[in-house]
Amino acid sequence: MYSSKLSVSIHILSLIALKEDHPLTSEYIASSINTNPVLVRRLMSRLKRADLIKSSTKLGVTGLARAEEEITLLDIFLAVEDNRELFDIHSNTNHKCPVGAKIESTLTPLYGNIQKGTEEKLAAVTLADITKEFK
Amino acid sequence: MYSSKLSVSIHILSLIALKEDHPLTSEYIASSINTNPVLVRRLMSRLKRADLIKSSTKLGVTGLARAEEEITLLDIFLAVEDNRELFDIHSNTNHKCPVGAKIESTLTPLYGNIQKGTEEKLAAVTLADITKEFK
DNA sequence: CCTTTTGTAACCATTATAGTTACTAATAAG
DNA sequence: CTTATTAGTAACTATAATGGTTACAAAAGG
Numbered sequence: 001m002y003s004s005k006l007s008v009s010i011h012i013l014s015l016i017a018l019k020e021d022h023p024l025t026s027e028y029i030a031s032s033i034n035t036n037p038v039l040v041r042r043l044m045s046r047l048k049r050a051d052l053i054k055s056s057t058k059l060g061v062t063g064l065a066r067a068e069e070e071i072t073l074l075d076i077f078l079a080v081e082d083n084r085e086l087f088d089i090h091s092n093t094n095h096k097c098p099v100g101a102k103i104e105s106t107l108t109p110l111y112g113n114i115q116k117g118t119e120e121k122l123a124a125v126t127l128a129d130i131t132k133e134f135k
Numbered sequence: 136m137y138s139s140k141l142s143v144s145i146h147i148l149s150l151i152a153l154k155e156d157h158p159l160t161s162e163y164i165a166s167s168i169n170t171n172p173v174l175v176r177r178l179m180s181r182l183k184r185a186d187l188i189k190s191s192t193k194l195g196v197t198g199l200a201r202a203e204e205e206i207t208l209l210d211i212f213l214a215v216e217d218n219r220e221l222f223d224i225h226s227n228t229n230h231k232c233p234v235g236a237k238i239e240s241t242l243t244p245l246y247g248n249i250q251k252g253t254e255e256k257l258a259a260v261t262l263a264d265i266t267k268e269f270k
Numbered sequence: 271c272c273t274t275t276t277g278t279a280a281c282c283a284t285t286a287t288a289g290t291t292a293c294t295a296a297t298a299a300g
Numbered sequence: 301c302t303t304a305t306t307a308g309t310a311a312c313t314a315t316a317a318t319g320g321t322t323a324c325a326a327a328a329g330g
Binding site: 001002003004006007008010011014015018031032033034035083084085086087088089090092093094097098099100102103106107110113114117118121122125130133134 | 136137138139141142143145146149150153166167168169170218219220221222223224225227228229232233234235237238241242245248249252253256257260265268269
């Protein structure tokens with residue numbers, strides 16, 4: 001399975017989208033997630049690089065870089081998840097065997113098709129769809 | 136990402152489906168995958184428990200338990216993969232925060248829906264669809 | 271100038287996968 | 301019945317990814 005990075009990132013972005021007058025620091029966000037501030041900063045760093053949030057030292061997070069309706073779960077997923085392949089394929093098979101020779105090239109497009117479906121579903125949900133559950 | 140267990144299992148089942156006169160032992164199968172016989176036996180054990188293959192000591196694998204057209208990739212996936220959840224969700228969130236209180240119940244059905252799509256796509260492909268690539 | 275907070279580096283613990291050795295028990299076949 | 305072969309499994313190791321932690325440098329608002 002994929003890591004909880006997507007889930008935690010959605011949590012972070014929801015807090016930012018809903019923020020009121022709190023100073024939104026990694027410390028504050030971490031207390032809602034119940035984890036370590038450094039873990040939050042690591043994800044925030046990637047979310048910033050993907051142009052999803054705005055932040056600065058001294059002030060912490062100042063807000064989203066785009067409207068919540070314009071941020072999809074796929075944007076978040078691509079920003080924080082490194083290992084995006086859905087299924088791993090074993091390599092170094094024995095190419096003298098007809099199955100060993102073609103298994104990788106047979107499975108790759110098949111898995112790619114399934115993954116495309118997953119990413120389309122992630123792209124169909126926006127941060128606004130999530131945050132409306134918290135209001 | 137999911138482990139290579141599905142890919143390796145498809146490899147094993149393809150060899151069985153295509154077998155000619157070879158005695159199909161874990162040793163022989165491992166040489167096509169280029170891995171260890173014990174790893175093959177571990178997967179075979181689960182495939183047998185899921186009623187996908189027939190095997191016995193002394194003879195090794197004697198064949199598929201069903202026609203290739205009746206074995207879907209979902210059958211194989213369910214037989215060999217333990218961690219089937221697509222996305223991990225962080226738990227122990229701070230329930231005093233509105234986001235922390237509802238994040239899990241918000242994401243669970245959403246992820247479930249995406250995973251359902253994945254499993255439907257796996258169910259739409261049979262072992263016969265794979266093996267025809269090797270003939 | 272000074273205080274706060276991000277942004278990272280450098281660790282450690284835990285878990286899952288993959289690989290390996292070694293053994294038991296089943297069983298086909300002579 | 302005996303024997304040789306092989307599945308089945310236990311136990312161990314190596315490796316990699318995740319999650320968590322401490323520590324510190326650099327940015328920047330006031």
